[in-house]
Amino acid sequence: MSDIHLLAPDALPPENPAADMDAPDKRLTEALLYLDGVTVTFDGFRALNALSFTVDPGEMRAIIGPNGAGKTTMMDVITGKTRPDKGDVLFAGATDLTKLDETQIATLGIGRKFQKPTVFESHTVLDNLRLALKGQRSALSNIFRKETGEQRDRIDAIFETIKLTEHRDRLGGALSHGQKQWLEIGMLLAQDPKLLLVDEPVAGMTDAETAQTAELLREINADGHSVVVVEHDMTFVRDLGVRVMCLHEGSVLAEGTLDQVSANERVIEVYLGR
Numbered sequence: 001m002s003d004i005h006l007l008a009p010d011a012l013p014p015e016n017p018a019a020d021m022d023a024p025d026k027r028l029t030e031a032l033l034y035l036d037g038v039t040v041t042f043d044g045f046r047a048l049n050a051l052s053f054t055v056d057p058g059e060m061r062a063i064i065g066p067n068g069a070g071k072t073t074m075m076d077v078i079t080g081k082t083r084p085d086k087g088d089v090l091f092a093g094a095t096d097l098t099k100l101d102e103t104q105i106a107t108l109g110i111g112r113k114f115q116k117p118t119v120f121e122s123h124t125v126l127d128n129l130r131l132a133l134k135g136q137r138s139a140l141s142n143i144f145r146k147e148t149g150e151q152r153d154r155i156d157a158i159f160e161t162i163k164l165t166e167h168r169d170r171l172g173g174a175l176s177h178g179q180k181q182w183l184e185i186g187m188l189l190a191q192d193p194k195l196l197l198v199d200e201p202v203a204g205m206t207d208a209e210t211a212q213t214a215e216l217l218r219e220i221n222a223d224g225h226s227v228v229v230v231e232h233d234m235t236f237v238r239d240l241g242v243r244v245m246c247l248h249e250g251s252v253l254a255e256g257t258l259d260q261v262s263a264n265e266r267v268i269e270v271y272l273g274r
Contacts, residue, residue, distance in 0.1 A: 031090075032057045032195060032226050033078065038087030040073050040250070047073040048084065049250035055195065060217065060227040062237045064261070065247035066271045071230045074247070075197050079112050080105040092194065111193035115200040117180035121173030125164055125183055128172050129155050132187035154190070161219060162186040163212065178209030182216060195226045202236050214239040234258070234272075246271065 031054035040048040048070045055061060063071055076082035077089060080102040089097040097105055106112075120128050133151060147155070159165040162182040167175065175183060181201055188196055198217070202210040214236055221227050231237055237244060238258050245255045246267050254264040261267055 031055060032059070032092055033228075034088065034090040035074075035078075036088045038074075038077060038084045038089060040070075040077060040082060040084050046250055048077070048087075050087070051247075051251050052087075053245060053252060053255075055226055055228060057194075058221070058224055058226060059243075060221040060229070060240065061243045061245060062229045062231055062240055062258075063245050063247060064231065064234075064237065064271065065253070069247040069271075070250040071247055072199070073250070075112060075199065075228075075230070078105075078197060079110060106191070109192070109194035110197065111188035111191055111195070112197040113181075113184055113188055113199060113201065115203055117177070117184045119172040119175075119180050119183050119187070121171065123172055124169050125172060125175070126155070126168040128183055129158055129186055129190050132190035158186045158189050161189065161223075162216060176209075178205045178213070181205070181209075181213065185216065185220070189220065189225075193225065195228070196220065198227060198229045200231055201229065202231065202233050210236050211239065234262070 033055040035054070036052045038048050038051045039046065051070065051074060063074075065071055073082060077084050078097060080097060080100055084098060091097050091105075091108060091110065095108060100108070120131065123131070130147065130151075133147075133154070156165075159168060162185060164175075164179060164182060164186070167179065172180065172183060185196075185198070185201070201217070202213050205213065210233065217227055217229065217240065229237075229240065229242075243256065244258045244261045246253045246261050246264070248266070248270050253270070254261045254267050262272060
């Protein structure tokens with residue numbers, strides 16, 4: 001929870017009457033992630049249209065919606081890949097993400113997993129996690145550097161979470177598709193993020209892998225990490241058991257439980273079908 005102290009408007013110092021009225025209201029930042037009125041336009045196409053939502057500390061939510069709804073652009077904005085035309089994007093209190101680049105945002109504690117897993121296939125699973133450890137900067141040298149006891153404990157805990165302990169000495173390229181997805185999630189965890197953005201984690205997975213991925217994300221969330229999952233698999237979303245938000249044409253179309261969102265006539269019309 002933010003340590004920001006809330007001030008009533010009339011409690012502002014009298015010598016500051018001309019505060020910038022266009023600046024985001026720092027009193028509304030108890031959320032870990034705060035988007036308000038975020039708009040992005042590409043060559044006349046409005047990818048995000050005054051998008052507003054929040055993610056609380058320790059919350060996991062799922063985002064659904066048709067292709068072109070703005071889901072990827074939303075994640076691009078949060079991670080600094082795309083600058084919004086207007087709107088506020090605040091993290092962990094009052095950090096303005098629109099002023100930072102991708103590296104600075106990652107350092108703050110925002111990790112992103114893309115749909116296609118990207119692991120070091122010619123290195124072992126263990127070395128993949130060693131390379132990803134928070135604070136490591138010289139990647140190749142760190143493969144051969146003896147890790148501290150704290151780092152070993154951290155890696156062992158991640159192995160337990162992603163259920164790849166018995167595969168620690170296998171090459172990343174030898175893992176199944178699902179195992180590569182779990183390894184990449186583990187690599188994000190090695191960075192100790194406050195917020196994970198996970199894009200279609202179960203695409204191409206078997207039913208058993210899908211169920212295990214839901215269990216993995218629930219465990220990560222229970223460990224205190226906030227998680228935002230973009231997914232099309234409604235069975236998986238239901239298994240997560242979290243609040244759902246449906247995007248359409250760059251803004252929030254419906255929000256609530258999966259049953260509530262699935263019953264929305266507009267969601268049925270533009271996304272789920274009958």
